[in-house]
Amino acid sequence: MLQILHNYDLQYQPNCLWPVGEFHAYETLQFEPLTEADKIALLQQFQPTSPAMQLWQQLHFILLGADAADFEIFTRLFSELPFLQQNMVYSQLMRSSFVGNSVGLDLAPLYRLTIESFCRENTGRCQVQPLQGNGNEEFAVFITNQFVSSLHGPTLTVLNYASALKQIGMHPIVICTTSVAKSTHLVYPMPTPVFFGTVRDEYFASNTLFDLDLNQTQPNPAGSAVKCWGQQFDFMQTTPMDDPAHLVDLVNFINQLNPRFIIGVGGLNPVLEFIAKARPVLSVPCVTALVLPIYAVPVLHRELTEHDQQRVETLGIQHPVLSSRLPFRLRQFDCVKTSSVNDKVLKFVVVGYRLEDEIRGEFMQTMLAIKQQYPQASFVLIGPTAIADYPATLEHCTLFTGRISNAIDLIADCHFMLNPKRQGGGTSAVEALSLGIPVLTHAFGDVYQYIGDPFVFETDADRLAFIQQYLTDAEFAVAYQDICLETAAQATDTAAIVQELLLTYDAYLQQLQYDGNSGLTAA
CATH class of the missing domain: 1.25.40 (Serine Threonine Protein Phosphatase 5, Tetratricopeptide repeat)
Known part of the structure; x- marks a missing residue:
């Protein structure tokens, strides 16, 4: 070899x-x-x-x-x-x-x-103009790396922010820049498995309404738009990273519209940074980890710790980190929790589009421990069709659903949600809590930041003890179901969360203008 x-x-x-x-x-x-x-x-x-x-x-x-x-x-x-x-x-x-x-x-x-x-x-192809005066406060431009479907958490997040601004009278415009690794970029040898971001080619179509509620498209002579939760948002998908002409078009659009609020939602984005180098841009991640852009104004979905502050200072970040919370807007559903502690089969659900990578040996051991303690246990893995090295003793009691559109219906029929040690999984966790279903997680990643200490179990012994008390102590179970519902309600108060963030950011823009920052020009 x-x-x-x-x-x-x-x-x-x-x-x-x-x-x-x-x-x-x-x-x-x-x-x-x-x-x-x-x-x-x-x-x-x-x-x-x-x-x-x-x-x-x-x-x-x-x-x-x-x-x-x-x-x-x-x-x-x-x-x-x-x-x-x-x-x-x-x-x-x-x-x-x-x-x-x-x-x-x-x-x-x-x-x-x-x-x-x-x-x-x-730099030589196009030039982003600084914010002119107070900018156009009627429109807000949202820029995201990926736009997938109503089953994709970050897609729902950008639309949730857009919806919140629409409700206070602004006109949001959602732009997907497809700033992700693509198969066409694979030139140098890379260790496998190689990760490519999701790019849905249908979103490049012009004059089309993409209805995420009904999962269908139809002609829209007024221009491309996306519909979700019964609301319609102006939308376009472009490839500024791959095609310089697309970047020029995007920059010209920004310069002409001169929006006061440009908000990046999702992962770090080179196109967003290119714009932010010349004018103020807010960068909202879909995770609770500290994500620090170079030129954009960073948002952290929790309080800044001393360690975070040291990191900010070490990297020389030019803007303050704005603290907020990541709001969730649950997918529309009319189901209710159907599971009961008296059921003959005890169902544990795990949800994620990356479970093939996220379910590893330690988590499999947890599943085996649950099965040994509760022979009636079964597992519902929503997302994958198979898991490498999955224990043979669990195969007969595991349902691999693949990617499905009715995940919430399956979650509602389960007793507990298990969360592997990973960064993602927040949307499905909040959905489970909204049904009164406990989520068992580590003190790690987004799920922990969203739902907090009442749902943290670091050892199999702790998890098994909780499950046992939940199944045998009716008063304890009712109390925990209330905690689930209260936690979900706090996480889904989108209007309050987004408006508070926008007011904080607007005050910072005013301060920049007062200080004569180079990214702003007087009216």
């Missing part, structure tokens, strides 16, 4: 035609199945000379936590990449971190290099 890598190293020299597809197949079928120890041993013997294979080697060392990882070499190789390849590598490392794999690398410097590269590439 070492000779195979040497051959690929020769093919990945700068002036050769790179074997992208062939190497990806080799990585997937031959290299990936190796044990971690065998991978590290093979990589340590490998002495690549091509920058592409050197980068691949260092990426593997980092992801494997190997002592042979050389961050200085990796950073140098990363800095020499063109923007789209920097974004691809950064996305893979972020993805690894998102599903709980610590890569032992501070990604902030890589993010800065990526954003500076994008800004440098596009």
Whole structure:
């Protein structure tokens, strides 16, 4: 196998035609199945000379936590990449971190290099004008990386913010910039599995109404729009990262409209940062972790800790971090909780579109412990069709649903929701709580930040003890159901949450204007 890598190293020299597809197949079928120890041993013997294979080697060392990882070499190789390849590598490392794999690398410097590269590439193509005077307060522009469906939490989040502003008389415009890693960006060799963001091609259609409530489209001569919760929002999807003409069009639109409020919702976005370098932009993440853009005004969905503040100061963030809460708007449903502690089958539900990566050995052990204690236990895994290395003893009592549209109906028929140690899962957790179904989580990630300590169980013994008391103590169960409903109500008070954030941000804009900030010009 070492000779195979040497051959690929020769093919990945700068002036050769790179074997992208062939190497990806080799990585997937031959290299990936190796044990971690065998991978590290093979990589340590490998002495690549091509920058592409050197980068691949260092990426593997980092992801494997190997002592042979050389961050200085990796950073140098990363800095020499063109923007789209920097974004691809950064996305893979972020993805690894998102599903709980610590890569032992501070990604902030890589993010800065990526954003500076994008800004440098596009400065000569178009120029974002500063906010003119108070700006246009009638319109609010929302910019997001991905727009998927009513089953996608971040999609609902951007529409939830847009809906809140619509209710106070503003005109929201939602723009999806598809600023994600795409399969067409796969040029350099990457460790598998390679993560690509979701881009729905149908959203590029013009003069179309995308009805998320009914999951259908229809002609809309007035321009493209999206409909959700019975409300309609102006909408467009574009590719400014891939097509400079799209970036020019977007910048011209921003310059002409001159909106006071430009709000990015979701993950860090190079297109948003390009705009924020010249004029104020608010960056609202869909997670409770501290997410720090370079130029945009950051929002944190909890209070800033001392550790957070140290991080802000270390990175030299130019704007204050605005504290808020991430509001949820539940998907429309008319079902009610149908499960009972007297049911013959005890159902545990787990929900997520990334469960294939998020359900790992530790969580499987928890499931086995539950099954051993409660032979009548069954598991409903909403999202995947299968899980690698899933325990054979659980196969007969597990339902893999795949991606479905009626997840809430299945949740309502379950007794408990289990949450793996991960960043995401907040939307489904709040939905479960709104039905009075307890969520069992770690003190980690979004779910913990949203629902708090009453639902934290760090050991299997603690989880089993809670389940036992819930099933046998009726008074305890009723009290916990009340806690579930109260927690869900607080998380879904969108109007209050968004209006408070907007007032705080507006006050900051006024302060910037008073101080004569370069991103603002007088009326």
